Amino acid sequence: MNSYQLLSKSLFDNFHKDRIRYSEPIRNYTYTRLGGEADILMFPETIDEVAMIVKQAAQHDIPLTILGYGSNMIVRDGGIRGITISLQNLNQVSVDGYTMTAQSGAAIIDVSRQALGESLTGLEFACGIPGSVGGALYMNAGAYGGQMSDVVDSAVVVTEVGEIITMQSDELLLGYRKSVFMGKRDIIIEVKFNLQPGDPVQIKAKMDELTYARESKQPLEYASCGSVFKRPEGYFAGKLIQDCGLQGTRIGGAEVSRKHSGFIVNVDNATAQDYIDMIALIQEKVSSQFNVNLETEVVIIGDELNNAKC
Secondary structure (H helix, E strand, O other): OOHHHHHHHHHOOOOOHHHEEEEEEHHHHOOOOOOOEEEEEEOOOOHHHHHHHHHHHHHOOOOEEEEOOOOOEEEOOOOEEEEEEEOOOOOOEEEEOOEEEEEOOOEHHHHHHHHHHOOEEOOHHHHHOOOEHHHHHHOOOEEOOEEHHHOEEEEEEEOOOOOEEEEEHHHOOOEOOEOOOOOOOOEEEEEEEEOEEOOHHHHHHHHHHHHHHHHHHOOOOOEEEEEOEOOOOOOOHHHHHHHOOOOOOEEOOEEEOOOOOOEEEEOOOOOHHHHHHHHHHHHHHHHHHHOOOOOEOOEEEOOOHHHOOO
16 A cells, blocks of 8 residues: 555545545546556545545645546556546536536536426537536537537636635636646536527437437447547548548557547557557657647546556
8 A cells, every 4th residue: 555545544534435445447437448546536425525635635745636537538557646536426417497507527418418308408519428517618528519618607616725616607718628727726516507498309309410420420339538639720630640541550459440530449458558659650640741730639647657656
């Protein structure tokens, strides 16, 4: 047991034992099925528990990582040091008139379906995004002409020192696949959406249309982290990768999807290093052939395997 684990046993002695795990394989919590072990994985159920963990981690200089659904994330094979907070138990959703409030651990797909159930329009674009509400806001997720910035009113956040604050939409600095949270240690706890009344028949028809488009074009039969690269201005990342002849290229168990070249799929027990090496190969080939620098949309975290601490 490492020093972080020993310290946590004294700091979190009163934390529910079933909601704290040690040396937990992160691959069990990511869409790619990749990643080494987290030293400490905690599952808070209230905003106060999140704030308490943040304060203790800050006070005792313990590294802190936030894990949503792991749908847009690659965790390196060496795992994650310190404390990892999973927000999956913070998943409540409520509706008040045309306002929907969702905790960050709720699946954004489920929130879009609940909006349909309430005859509210605005979240149709999210019906196929495989991530959490918090993760969707963090990267201003979007698809098929819609994005989070179109409908977000405000967010409740735990700051890096454990304060609970509310941020309005203009403070979130939402842009193409970015937000104010990138590069910061604040934790999104709750998101409020401003929606509009709509015809449930039309809303469902739109969601069915987008679901069909997604299922017919994306390699959902394999584990993946979704679209790997941001769209470069004036181009489509998938088209550039395809034109480089990289579809079907494999490194270890990671393969450029034959169905959609913007995806890297886990076809045979891939490692995180397989994915990272594939990303580097794609970037090098696209840069060499088209002089376009592909920027990753996926977030890469954790330690290299040879740097992991015992």
